[in-house]
Amino acid sequence: MQTMNNNSHCTLSTISCFFLISFLFSCLAFGQLDYQFYDDTCPNLTKIVRYGVWSAISNETRMAASLLRLHFHDCIVNGCDGSVLLDDTNAMKGEKNVGGNRDSARGFEVIDDIKHDVEDACPGTVSCTDILTLAAREAVYLTGGPFWSVPLGRRDSKTANQNAAIEQIPSPSESLENITAKFTSKGLDVKDVVVLSGAHTIGFAQCATFKQRLFNFKGSNKPDPALDTSLLTNLQSQCPNQDSSDTKLSPLDPVTTNKFDNVYFKNLVNNSGILQSDQALMIDSKTSSMVNDYSKYPYMFYKDFKASMVKMANIGVLTGNNGEIRKNCRAVN
Ligand code: HEM
Ligand SMILES: *[C@@H]1O[C@H](CO)[C@@H](O)[C@H](O)[C@H]1NC(C)=O
Ligand SMILES: *[C@@H]1O[C@H](CO)[C@@H](O)[C@H](O)[C@H]1NC(C)=O
Ligand SMILES: *[C@@H]1O[C@H](CO)[C@@H](O)[C@H](O)[C@H]1NC(C)=O
Numbered sequence: 001m002q003t004m005n006n007n008s009h010c011t012l013s014t015i016s017c018f019f020l021i022s023f024l025f026s027c028l029a030f031g032q033l034d035y036q037f038y039d040d041t042c043p044n045l046t047k048i049v050r051y052g053v054w055s056a057i058s059n060e061t062r063m064a065a066s067l068l069r070l071h072f073h074d075c076i077v078n079g080c081d082g083s084v085l086l087d088d089t090n091a092m093k094g095e096k097n098v099g100g101n102r103d104s105a106r107g108f109e110v111i112d113d114i115k116h117d118v119e120d121a122c123p124g125t126v127s128c129t130d131i132l133t134l135a136a137r138e139a140v141y142l143t144g145g146p147f148w149s150v151p152l153g154r155r156d157s158k159t160a161n162q163n164a165a166i167e168q169i170p171s172p173s174e175s176l177e178n179i180t181a182k183f184t185s186k187g188l189d190v191k192d193v194v195v196l197s198g199a200h201t202i203g204f205a206q207c208a209t210f211k212q213r214l215f216n217f218k219g220s221n222k223p224d225p226a227l228d229t230s231l232l233t234n235l236q237s238q239c240p241n242q243d244s245s246d247t248k249l250s251p252l253d254p255v256t257t258n259k260f261d262n263v264y265f266k267n268l269v270n271n272s273g274i275l276q277s278d279q280a281l282m283i284d285s286k287t288s289s290m291v292n293d294y295s296k297y298p299y300m301f302y303k304d305f306k307a308s309m310v311k312m313a314n315i316g317v318l319t320g321n322n323g324e325i326r327k328n329c330r331a332v333n
């Protein structure tokens with residue numbers, strides 16, 4: 001009898017110990033972010049963001065892609081802190097006007113509109129970067145992609161950094177090695193590069209971002225040999241070899257342009273990636289085997305995409321007393 005009691009005590013404390021340890025681990029794993037962060041202070045937050053993204057997409061389908069990319073450009077430059085949303089001031093050159101963003105990053109007005117509605121419901125409570133993080137999640141879901149839970153509680157930066165944006169936003173003509181280095185410096189890895197590039201299953205690219213592949217690949221005066229010939233012909237007519245075509249748009253996934261699916265990876269298997277950095281995922285055997293898997297198993301892509309999005313959304317977040325809750329996403333308080 002005595003022994004049994006001791007045993008059950010022992011088991012009980014082992015169980016509570018286990019829960020305590022896993023609780024501590026889950027705190028560590030998400031920094032100080034929390035799935036319930038605004039449950040009491042802004043219970044309608046998700047609904048407000050969903051409605052804002054839904055109405056923006058109803059007006060223009062492409063906005064889903066633009067919001068997803070804006071979230072990436074927020075996170076990859078000094079962490080997810082809303083810095084990409086800040087307008088330039090006399091005292092501070094921000095991130096909006098660097099190469100990868102100027103005349104390219106979109107969705108600022110949508111975030112402003114949602115922020116306005118969120119401020120009406122719960123003033124001074126929700127950060128702009130959390131709104132952008134949620135908006136990206138909704139954008140994926142509303143275009144047919146997976147849904148996942150987002151830990152919240154990020155705070156907004158009090159500054160933005162133009163040089164950091166120049167250095168940290170990847171360029172489509174960079175090598176996979178260099179792009180991967182930019183991701184690993186943020187705690188992401190080569191698998192995240194492959195999985196997150198799957199975001200190019202929606203949205204558009206301006207001809208200038210891939211035109212050299214069509215006419216003068218790496219100074220060869222010839223097209224990129226790694227581009228399917230019938231797609232090449234199409235792209236050459238969409239993007240004629242003149243400066244005036246630079247800003248014309250071409251879909252990143254010409255097959256199912258507005259649907260979040262795994263067709264991007266099928267295209268890569270077919271030599272039909274649009275950006276050089278997309279097709280480059282097929283050169284290296286490690287990344288090409290991932291591409292092959294995702295092209296065959298959409299649910300494997302969805303599962304890994306959700307995990308990589310949560311990882312990306314946790315880069316360098318400001319929590320606690322760091323940063324602030326901006327009143328206006330375009331300016332520090
Ligand atoms: C891996 C390195 C990456 C490179 C080199 C890259 C490069 C680009 C480029 C050049 C464009 C076209 C922009 C324009 O012409 O205005 C683009 C569009 C886009 N990118 Fe990426 N990207 C990368 C990773 C990502 C990631 C990680 C995401 C999100 C998770 C993402 C989401 C998007 C989306 C959705 C679009 C379409 C945007 C729109 O239509 O407004 N990209 N990307
Ligand atoms: C949440 O939205 C519902 C309507 O959808 C409204 O009745 C309710 O008052 C809102 N709650 C808060 C706390 O704003
Ligand atoms: C709707 O989309 C168009 C671009 O297609 C844009 O110019 C316009 O501002 C958008 N309207 C609203 C209300 O968001
Ligand atoms: C890769 O990065 C190195 C060092 O920053 C740079 O010198 C090189 O030009 C880059 N290569 C490509 C192809 O992007």
Ligand SMILES: *[C@@H]1O[C@H](CO)[C@@H](O)[C@H](O)[C@H]1NC(C)=O
Nearest residue numbers: 228230231266267269270272
């Ligand atoms: C690309 O692959 C798909 C199957 O995944 C096939 O239906 C399609 O015809 C291929 N396209 C080209 C250009 O080879």
